[in-house]
Amino acid sequence: MAFYSKNPRNIINNLKSKVGLWSLMKQSHGTCSYSSCLNTIHLHRFLPLTTLPQFTNPDSISHKKGHFPHFQRFQSTTTEKQIDSVPNGEQSQVLDFPGGKVVFSPEMRFLSESPSVYSQCYRVLDDNGQLISHSNFVPVSEEVAVKMYSNMVTLQTLDTIFYEAQRQGRISFYVTSIGEEAINIASAAALTSDDIVFPQYREPGVLLWRGFTLQEFANQCFGNKADYGKGRQMPIHYGSNKLNYFTVASTIATQIPHAVGAAYSLKMDKKDACAVTYFGDGGTSEGDFHAAMNFAAVTESPVIFICRNNGWAISTPTSDQFRSDGIAVRGQAYGVRSIRVDGNDALAMYSAVHSARHMAVNEHRPILIEAVTYRVGHHSTSDDSTKYRPANEIEWWRMARDPVTRFRKWIEINGWWGSEAESQLRSSIRSQDLSRVHGSGITKLGKQVLNFCCFPRGHSRLATIKGASTL
Amino acid sequence: MLAIARQRMLGQSFKKILPAVSVLRSYSSAAKQITVREALNSALDEEMSADPKVFLMGEEVGEYQGAYKITKGLLEKYGPERVLDTPITEAGFTGIGVGAAYYGLKPVVEFMTFNFSMQAIDHIINSAAKSNYMSAGQISVPIVFRGPNGAAAGVGAQHSQCYAAWYASCPGLKVLSPYNSEDARGLLKAAIRDPDPVVFLENELLYGESFPVSDEVLDSSFCLPIGKAKIEREGKDVTITAFSKMVGYALKVSEMLERDGIYAEVINLRSIRPLDRSTINTSVRKTNRLITVEEGFPQHGVGAEICASVVEESFSYLDAPVERIAGADVPMPYAANLERMAVPQVEDIFRAAKRACYRSVPLAATA
Numbered sequence: 001m002a003f004y005s006k007n008p009r010n011i012i013n014n015l016k017s018k019v020g021l022w023s024l025m026k027q028s029h030g031t032c033s034y035s036s037c038l039n040t041i042h043l044h045r046f047l048p049l050t051t052l053p054q055f056t057n058p059d060s061i062s063h064k065k066g067h068f069p070h071f072q073r074f075q076s077t078t079t080e081k082q083i084d085s086v087p088n089g090e091q092s093q094v095l096d097f098p099g100g101k102v103v104f105s106p107e108m109r110f111l112s113e114s115p116s117v118y119s120q121c122y123r124v125l126d127d128n129g130q131l132i133s134h135s136n137f138v139p140v141s142e143e144v145a146v147k148m149y150s151n152m153v154t155l156q157t158l159d160t161i162f163y164e165a166q167r168q169g170r171i172s173f174y175v176t177s178i179g180e181e182a183i184n185i186a187s188a189a190a191l192t193s194d195d196i197v198f199p200q201y202r203e204p205g206v207l208l209w210r211g212f213t214l215q216e217f218a219n220q221c222f223g224n225k226a227d228y229g230k231g232r233q234m235p236i237h238y239g240s241n242k243l244n245y246f247t248v249a250s251t252i253a254t255q256i257p258h259a260v261g262a263a264y265s266l267k268m269d270k271k272d273a274c275a276v277t278y279f280g281d282g283g284t285s286e287g288d289f290h291a292a293m294n295f296a297a298v299t300e301s302p303v304i305f306i307c308r309n310n311g312w313a314i315s316t317p318t319s320d321q322f323r324s325d326g327i328a329v330r331g332q333a334y335g336v337r338s339i340r341v342d343g344n345d346a347l348a349m350y351s352a353v354h355s356a357r358h359m360a361v362n363e364h365r366p367i368l369i370e371a372v373t374y375r376v377g378h379h380s381t382s383d384d385s386t387k388y389r390p391a392n393e394i395e396w397w398r399m400a401r402d403p404v405t406r407f408r409k410w411i412e413i414n415g416w417w418g419s420e421a422e423s424q425l426r427s428s429i430r431s432q433d434l435s436r437v438h439g440s441g442i443t444k445l446g447k448q449v450l451n452f453c454c455f456p457r458g459h460s461r462l463a464t465i466k467g468a469s470t471l
Numbered sequence: 472m473l474a475i476a477r478q479r480m481l482g483q484s485f486k487k488i489l490p491a492v493s494v495l496r497s498y499s500s501a502a503k504q505i506t507v508r509e510a511l512n513s514a515l516d517e518e519m520s521a522d523p524k525v526f527l528m529g530e531e532v533g534e535y536q537g538a539y540k541i542t543k544g545l546l547e548k549y550g551p552e553r554v555l556d557t558p559i560t561e562a563g564f565t566g567i568g569v570g571a572a573y574y575g576l577k578p579v580v581e582f583m584t585f586n587f588s589m590q591a592i593d594h595i596i597n598s599a600a601k602s603n604y605m606s607a608g609q610i611s612v613p614i615v616f617r618g619p620n621g622a623a624a625g626v627g628a629q630h631s632q633c634y635a636a637w638y639a640s641c642p643g644l645k646v647l648s649p650y651n652s653e654d655a656r657g658l659l660k661a662a663i664r665d666p667d668p669v670v671f672l673e674n675e676l677l678y679g680e681s682f683p684v685s686d687e688v689l690d691s692s693f694c695l696p697i698g699k700a701k702i703e704r705e706g707k708d709v710t711i712t713a714f715s716k717m718v719g720y721a722l723k724v725s726e727m728l729e730r731d732g733i734y735a736e737v738i739n740l741r742s743i744r745p746l747d748r749s750t751i752n753t754s755v756r757k758t759n760r761l762i763t764v765e766e767g768f769p770q771h772g773v774g775a776e777i778c779a780s781v782v783e784e785s786f787s788y789l790d791a792p793v794e795r796i797a798g799a800d801v802p803m804p805y806a807a808n809l810e811r812m813a814v815p816q817v818e819d820i821f822r823a824a825k826r827a828c829y830r831s832v833p834l835a836a837t838a
Contacts, residue, residue: 172625223806231806234627250629251587252559285558287590313559315535321558388534 119328121372122352123342127401129409131347138190138351142416148189148346149411150425152181152404155205157429158214159377162221162235166381171221173235177202179344179376182403183308185209186349187276187371191357194273196262197245198255201236202308203278210243214433253279253286256305260296260366263303267364274302274360282313284327290334296366297335304356305336305368308343310375315388331368343371344403347410374401502683510652510684511541511673514659515579517691519549522577525663526553528568529581529618538583539619539678565591565616569598572614572668579663582618585634585672599668600643615662620648620672621715621766622814628802633767635714638670639744639776645697646744648672650718651682654741657695665697672743674715700747702754706736709760709824712751712777714740717764717815724820733828743773751777752785759790760827764820769797794823 094101124135140148159176166174177184184205191197197206204217216228220238223231229239229247239247249255259277266273283289284307296303307327311318324330331338337359341352349371356367374397378385385394411417505513519525526549531538533546533556546554557564561582568578582588588595595616602610621633639646645667649655655673662669687693703718704725713721718739725735736754740747755761761781763774774795781793799813825831 231809232628232802232804234625234630234805237627250627282559285560285563287560287562314531314538316531316556316558320556 114323115325115329118325119340121340121342122348123345124348124351125345125406125410127406129406129413131410131413136351137347138354140189140347140350142414144189145407145411145414146416148185148350149404149407149417151185151188151205151209152346152407153425154214154429155181155184155208156404157433158204158208158217161433162217163377163381165221166235171235173381174221175201175236175380176377177205179374179397179401179403180308180310181205182346182349182407183306183343183371183373186346187278187306187353190350190353191276192273193244194271195244195357196259196266196273196275198259198262198275198277199245199248200252200255200279200283200308201248201250202280204236204238206278207238207240207243207245210240210245212238212240212243212245216240253283253288255279256283256286256288256292257295259303259305260292260299260301263296263301263360263366264299267300267302272361274304274357276304276306278306278308280313281307281309281311281318281321281327282316283307284330285313285321293330293334293336293366293368300364301366302360302364303366304353304360305366306353307368307370308373309370310343310373312375312379312385312389314379314383315385317389326370326372328368328370336366336368338368338370340370340372343373344401344406346403346407373403502685503689504681504683505652505689506679506681507649507652507655507673508539508541508678510655511659511678512543512545513689514656514663515542515545516548518660518663519545519553521691522663524575525577525579526555526571527579527581528555528557528564530557530559530583532556532581537581539675541673541678542581561587561590562594565594566598568614569594569612572599572612573602573610577613577615577663579615579617582616584623584630584675585618585620586630586632588616588618588634595638595644595668595670596641600641602643603667604643611666612668613666615659615665615669615671617659617662617671617673619675619678621674622798622803622810623675625805625807625810626803627805631803633672633765633798634670635672635743635765636767636772636776638672639746639773640771641744643668644744645669645742646672647697647742648674648714649741650677650715650739651680652684653682653688654695654701654739656684656688657693658697658741660694661697664694669697672715677716677719695741698742698745698747700741700750701739702736702750703739704735704737706734706758708733708735708758709762709827710736710738710751710754710758711762711764711820711824712738712740712774713764714743714773715766717766717820720815720817720820721764723817724824727817727821728824731825731830733824733830735824740773746776746780748780748784752781755781755785756788759788761789761793762820762823762827763793763795764815765795765797766814767798769795769800772797791827791829794827796820796823 094103124132124137126132155177159178162171162174163176165171180202184203185208188206188209193210197203199206204212207217215226217238219226220229220233221235223229223233223235229237233247234250237248237250239245246255246258256277256279259275263275266275279289293305295301296305309318309327313321318326326340328338328340339352339356341348343349352369356369359365360367375385376394376398408417408422515527519527527542527545529542532542533551533554535556536543536546542554555564557567565580565588568580571578582591599612599614602612620635622631635646635648638644645662645665647658647662647669648671649658659671662671700712703722706725709728711721711724718737721735721737725737728735736758738751738754751761761778763777765773767773769775772795774797778793778795781789796815796819798815801813803813804810822831
């Protein structure tokens with residue numbers, strides 16, 4: 001809770017006396033009045049400000065505020081307690097209201113509309129795939145890590161092939177998930193196959209992880225005889241009863257209350273499973289988001305809300321979408337435990353979703369995860385995003401902040417991956433894709449595009465995507 | 472004084488000469504062609520410049536130049552105060568638009584498609600449509616809701632529904648559906664000038680089509696009356712009513728029928744609510760046969776209402792049962808071959824007209 005107060009020093013003194021300095025540091029929201037405390041704390045490492053994702057208009061002043069990541073250990077996933085009143089004996093009076101106990105104060109204090117420090121963002125791997133020291137994460141076995149990496153590569157390849165297919169007129173429409181591979185795969189890896197998934201439309205990676213084959217993806221996009229949807233739905237509207245993945249609908253944010261309802265029924269049936277729903281930053285403006293969050297908290301349903309805050313809703317940047325400090329802060333407003341995670345850090349995503357699931361299922365509570373990332377591709381094949389954002393910004397995020405490369409570096413450091421394994425993987429995906437996609441009618445196309453993908457990473461995607469977007 | 476008066480006289484006579492000159496010019500040159508998109512864009516532009524209270528709201532209407540480029544150039548010209556890019560919440564921005572209209576502004580709210588208006592339908596019906604009646608005339612809501620309606624091409628069930636019948640059943644709303652560029656310009660201007668809530672149903676596939684327009688249509692004061700249908704083609708044997716894209720189909724059908732010696736009268740409804748019952752009935756009294764055509768679902772559709780109206784007022788003039796051609800009674804499928812079967816085609820309308828004239832084609836010939 002941010003205070004707008006004339007006497008920061010008074011508060012500091014009061015707080016220092018009643019509450020230890022260390023627990024002060026555990027506050028998830030800082031205010032300017034804490035800056036004096038920060039100077040006295042020994043920080044292990046300080047991330048340079050340039051690594052803060054600049055996914056809004058660089059000219060926007062409000063986003064130039066400082067970011068103070070705290071690298072202390074937190075022993076468990078319990079949330080930090082908020083100091084929500086001035087514990088000054090003479091000033092506080094407590095009275096019972098229907099909503100609960102309320103502490104009175106004669107000092108008129110408005111809650112600030114925005115914190116002076118952003119809510120912190122959890123990340124475990126730095127930009128070079130190195131584990132940040134003193135970081136807290138859920139360990140991943142070699143098998144799972146390698147599977148995660150190969151799934152991320154498969155997702156990237158899949159996206160490229162189908163995007164090109166649309167450009168060639170072979171399918172009518174496609175939506176890529178480029179830049180969000182870590183969110184897709186890492187979150188799926190942390191869930192069990194019993195957890196019911198309610199996607200928006202940029203999460204085919206979850207289906208991929210669960211075993212949806214490349215052929216099944218192709219069938220749906222082509223709307224052929226083998227399509228489970230029998231040609232009823234537009235491309236990318238995948239669904240699978242067997243894999244507990246609810247069919248994609250074109251409507252925005254309608255899946256969020258659906259997930260809460262499903263979670264409620266899981267609770268009633270006492271199942272060891274939760275509901276998971278994905279949506280973008282734009283989807284959080286919809287009324288359905290607010291109703292769903294509120295209901296999840298009130299009904300204490302085991303649901304995980306994963307918001308892919310990728311900076312853009314078609315051409316609308318987040319600065320035009322909302323003025324709150326992202327999405328994670330809204331959780332508290334509804335009584336939902338929440339966390340902000342670096343969406344391009346597969347290990348952090350895995351840890352956060354793993355812990356969230358544990359809390360959701362065992363404590364019957366909803367959890368909100370805001371995964372900050374960047375939408376590298378266009379909104380869909382009907383969009384050309386260079387019309388409203390600079391091409392060099394897109395390129396920078398595609399190359400320098402690629403979540404797949406980052407994770408590869410980490411598994412290489414651990415000795416679980418190497419260049420031989422890399423070339424084996426690429427060639428096996430190539431041969432798999434060729435034979436699967438053969439049946440759906442994009443043979444030569446597939447070969448061309450896959451050849452591109454197997455070139456040194458720096459050149460490949462640039463060539464294909466650039467070529468595609470100028471069509 | 473006299474000199475000034477003489478100058479003024481000269482000026483006026485010049486003005487009188489000039490239109491004549493332009494008429495001469497338009498006789499010799501072909502009529503100007505504009506697309507429906509240009510017609511809508513120019514109508515919005517002119518109404519915004521004429522009345523500072525008019526403003527636009529919707530997703531992607533500003534920076535993106537409009538999801539279908541209808542509002543192209545308007546942000547640049549009028550600024551962000553009058554062209555608002557909204558967050559993704561139809562319920563939110565429709566409510567805000569209605570509130571602005573309560574205060575006296577004239578919002579033009581764009582839905583990316585009318586399918587998304589379902590998220591906002593409470594505000595459209597309960598906050599906008601019913602307010603004037605419920606307040607005994609004290610509250611007026613001069614708002615326009617516009618956007619593409621009905622089937623496009625390969626966009627599936629959640630992007631293809633036609634809402635003409637839904638909105639037209641509600642008292643307090645006016646529902647318009649243009650076909651060509653002249654309709655688009657005239658009806659949109661009328662809608663913006665109208666002091667009551669108007670639902671303006673466009674068609675995505677018609678945006679790119681060009682139609683010839685006269686100079687009168689291009690004039691900034693051009694306006695079409697709400698509640699009047701247009702007889703696109705006169706005939707004597709069968710009446711075909713249609714709106715939006717189906718008008719084009721009906722005209723094609725009438726050409727095909729002419730080769731068989733049947734002269735169809737094609738009525739472009741233009742206004743679904745209020746429905747121009749007098750034009751329809753007058754026509755049926757002349758031809759004695761009626762086909763209603765629409766893209767939307769058949770049950771409780773526009774055709775059902777027209778049929779009831781004709782049965783009520785011109786029953787004894789009917790020589791054949793009224794036929795309604797409508798979309799299939801299924802959510803719109805995506806696959807191209809299925810979609811073709813779910814939407815009326817020219818052949819369907821042609822066969823219905825033949826049936827109404829008791830000159831039906833044997834079933835074996837139908838595909």
